[in-house]
Amino acid sequence: MPVNEEARVGFYICHCGHNIANMVDVTAVAEYAAKLPNVVLSRDYKYMCSDPGQEMIAKDVEVFKLNRIVVASCSPLLHENTFRTATSKAGINQFYFQMVNIRENASWVHEDKEMATLKAKDLVRAAISRVVFHKALEKKKVPVNPDVLIVGGGISGISAALTIANAGKKVYLVEKEPTIGGYMAKFDKTFPTLDCAACILTPKMSAVLKHPGITLLSYSEVSAVDGYVGNYHVKVTRKPRYIIEEKCVGCFACIDACIFKEAKFSDEFNEGLSKRKPVYIPFPQATPQVVLIDDKTCIHFKTGKCPQTCAKACDRNAFDFDQKPVVQELEVGTILLCTGFQPFDAARAPYYGYGRYSNVYTSLEVERLVNASGPTGGHVVLRDKSKPKSIGIIHCVGSRDEKTNKWCSRVCCMYSLKLAHLLKEHTDAEIYNFYIDMRTPGKGYEEFYDKLLNEGVHFIRGRVAEVSDWAINDHEKGKLVIRVEDTLIGMVRRIPVDMVVLAVGIEPGKDAQDIRRMFNISCSNEGFFLERHPKLAPVETFTDGIYIAGACQGPRDIPDSVAQAGAAAAQALALIDSGFVELEPNTAFITEELCCGCQVCINMCPYHAITFDDGKGKSHINEALCKGCGTCVAACGSGAITQNLFEDQQILSEIYGLLVE
């Protein structure tokens, strides 16, 4: 193995309180490291990431003339930057630093102190033999495009858009549905204050539309993302409405004039509880107030033989049946993903009879039923138009269940209480809540529960076994029977009701995986977007410049979504206002003298950063496009490509150091 005699390494091992020191013998490791080649100084310290820890490095560099720093502590994903900054402050290039992960990779995952210590020694030896071959590098600064893309126009996206636009930045808000508003627009009241959802949401929706800094791209989807933090190129596909958006004023004359006199197609906004025409607007306050044509049901698109009464009724010539999807390209610096969730599909819990018994409803359907602008004008009636006299609300449908989703959906207890209250108000029926645990953490939430307890709503603690129409006596005839073990009295009970409401949980949107791939971020196990750190970076992702907010990151209610949207907006604004980003200098470069022009490397690069210069007969890497994966390096038979920070010699020395004492 080659050596570098000029390297003077300072080694530091962190106790991390007891987090490391309890499982790794830090003193032994420090003593061991002191004897390794190139090591001038070796110390252990309680908290290396603390100010005194960092200052100690600076002092040692001066006194001991150190020119390489190795810190053994936690994961580099957490504190690499901290120590690089400390290294830099101490007056040496920040890339003369190497971090050893002995917490996440050792002390937290092992039980045998001797083995964990041995492992720590190996890792330390590897880092020290690597760091001597480190080179001084500079981070490249690139300007940040101040424009922001927000994907998803639910309450999170709306809040973030307004916050960022109010700060004077340009926002593109992309929504795949014809209107913004998301699920909140479907709700009647919001818990625990019971203010009307529309009353607090629609002003924000119109503020988005009117804001000069916000460009709303509704009925559109992001189809490609390219670039890097500060400089993303985004392609947005605008789906055809067959209506020229700028011309439509939302007079709805076309809807009245549609050849279908009666609405006969399932209305998505009302969860299929009402009908709409092929030309429609999702709901009266839809934003933008622009109608659209559903080409799957429109006679014109199905047969080409429609007299187009709708278009004729439009005195603004807003109809264009030849519209095609249009791709719009955007340049933005930061991206906020607020793509929301999807409700659990109640058919996946067949034991509750959804789809089998017509009087089993999902909570979202009931939101529409109790809504004054809903399909029944706010009258809670069953499908046969009768008024229910008894209603059972089953909590945790799809949630907290090994068979379906393991997680708690966080909002169901509270919205079930809200629906119980509203249903009571609307029908005066006997209401039964079937819950596993009541989870009401939140400001005013427990008080709301208390209020419901005093409203005469029944609470039965137990997981419902099944809903069926199996009556065993006259009392149950014609009703839906809820069988449940009441765990408070230790008995199996049968509760006959007229209506069953399934409090369906929250799960990742069905396109979450596609979105994740497109934006190059990760998902946690259950499929929600993965935050950079669960506590310290809850709205950031592992891809710089891409932030997440709302229920796409995990189940959450409106207040939390809005708060998170604010946090994500603040992160984006902070980045924009700093004006530039520093890029990790782990890019690759080609030593032209060695390049033979075989062009094997060119296809290795997914970013087209490698081009072939026909004149010279050599390949060339455009550093600005290189993202530093290093795949081309391993492909080069000449060894002509080098990846900064991951040079062959550095990695080979690390391997050698790991294994050879």
Next chain:
Amino acid sequence: MAQDKPKLKLAVYWGAACGGCCVSVLDVHEKLLDILAHADLVFWPIALDIKYKDVEEMPDGSIDITLFNGAVRNSENEHMAHVLRQKSKILIAYGSCAYLGGIPGLANFSTREELLRRVYEESESLDNPQKIHPQPSTEVSEGHLHIPSFYNDVLTLGQVVDVDYYIPGCPPQSERLVEVFMDIVSGKDLPPKGSVIGASIRVQCDECKRKKSDKKGITRFYRPWEVTDDGETCLNEQGILCMGPATRAGCGVRCVEGNAPCRGCYGPLDGIGDAGARILSAIASMLDGKEPEEISRATDSIVDPAGTFYRFSLPGSKLRRKVS
């Protein structure tokens, strides 16, 4: 030519070699006269009747340049390597075998026992009912007979003695030898010790005239007789496995010029630790396919990958030999 300058003393020796390297020295043709104008050949078993004992008696450092070709395969090779090191000012590992082990080095895929069994017990042309194996020492009526002992591991010259320079090739191009020799004679500054000389700093593709593109996407490889080479396109792009992308140039792309794929005899470039791993990576990087089955189909079409990628470099590679 300055006659007052004393003539250089030149030795050529072969270890485990095929003789091709010696022939390559002869292949300098009339240039041999130029060489002999500046040098006296003091030892060359293929051409001169100088005994080992004569060499052993030469004063240390009395030979100016020794070209040692062939790998170190037995005790005789090793003994002479030590002797020649001692007697020579400049010891050059000449040819792929001395440099990286070469074709004889492929024996490192087997053990001594396997080889001897194959040759002395299983060979089709054999008549050895008693299964007699050669012994380093045999008692005969006249006394003890000694033959060199056959090693289990084939070694490169550099693994046995300190080597000054390496000239790669199977065999090295004669022109390169003349160039190197003339550089030494004319007193040019010699490259740092341990350098590969008489070859390019770039790989074969640099000199190869065939058309190359970035569209590799190989789905399978062919044996050369399975396809018709179009004579123009990069052989690898046609699915004919060519070691060019990771093999040092200097031969004049002889094989590819002759429409045969490069076999890798010139070895890797400077700084490449393991020639076989390097060419493996480059070749695998040209493959297409995402499903494991597709990829397997492509990789399985390479017959004997280890023997192909390490054809000339097994003893000089990181693992040196088959490890179990």
Next chain:
Amino acid sequence: MKYLYYPGCSLKSSGKHYEISLLAVLQKLGIEVEELENWNCCGATNYMSINENYALEITARNLGIAEKQGGDEVIVPCAACFMGFLKTQKYMESESGIRDRVNQILNHSGLSYNGKVQIRHPLDLLVNQLGADALTRTVEMPLKDLKVASYYGCQLIRPYATFDDQWNPHTMDDIARAMGATPVDWPLKSRCCSGSMTSTMTDIGLRMNYVILKEAKSRGADVIITACPLCQFNLECFQGKISRKLKDDVRIPVMYFTQLMGLAMGIPAKKLGLKQMLSPSLVLN
């Protein structure tokens, strides 16, 4: 396709009429089956609760014979056998330890099971492979106006089978419909028939059967069809006793789905084992 046939003990004794009718129906449909040679007890549920190893080995022996006999699929009509077979297959497929251990035992008799033979229930074969239309084509006497309650019991579709909807199974309904009858929708299709509790804890056992019989009747069913010998036995043989004891007439014909099919296909009653039943007259009326 070569179909092997594993009858199990019930189909040779108390459930003889299941076997007779099944073979008659398959013959009519042109499906040839070859009975497994030298088969043994499926292990049922009892072994599993005493010694899992023995239970798996006993079942695996049958699978090993099937594999040796060289069939693609083995038809297992009894619900309990079917579940046991599937369970064994699943364990041997997913747990290499179990697979190796069981095969080691089987090796003593020159057998092994490597998952080559697939396990099929006749319902799966008839509905999902042949299809309802093919079945309808064989009908000679459509069972017009006959209301049929399909009863699956607890083992047939849970927990391993995938050929039907576990929570609201429909394959027997599909068959009834194909035979020209009208299936009734009812919620107790896969409720427990109490198994052997009719003998061990009679009161509870009878009560559980009562619930099923009563619900089927109150939904207007003329007949209950089933695919499990134990279900059929419990529901049919105890209905007189239940009616007397609980003072509620819950008598109703309970037959195998294959017998129902045979009737519609015009197969003579004696070839369907209807004589073996306790209440054939109810059916023929």
Next chain:
Amino acid sequence: MPLTEQTKQDWSPRIVAFFCNWCTYTASDLAGVSRLRYAPSTRVIRVMCSGRIDPEFVIEAFTQGADGVLIGGCHPGDCHYSEGNYKCLRRYHLLQRVIAQMGIDQRRLRLEWISASEGKRLQEVVNEMTETLRQLGPSTIREVVQTVIK
């Protein structure tokens, strides 16, 4: 797979683990944060992408005495750099054939796709591989490489 008492007491193999920064390294952090216990056998080397892993690194690890080499990357289709993991897979397939010819048991080299959320999977893979290597016994490769047999 739970770690048996046996594994803890007996010799513990050393596995050089090349993990990509975005998926498997993050999964290993997650395993740490979740305090999932696993065998103390792995020694992680972080690379940005599994596509960076040069076959020479694997050979070097074996040469220097690694009992096993584990490569961890993002699942197919999930590579942070789009397709680096496929490039890794192609090299891995060819490398597996070469190491087999070199007399190295193929079970000593393993490639696993472990996403950032699969801390549990990481634990399983490490424990499984540790158990496999324990059954194979210590690698003698370094000894063979270093001891010339004449």
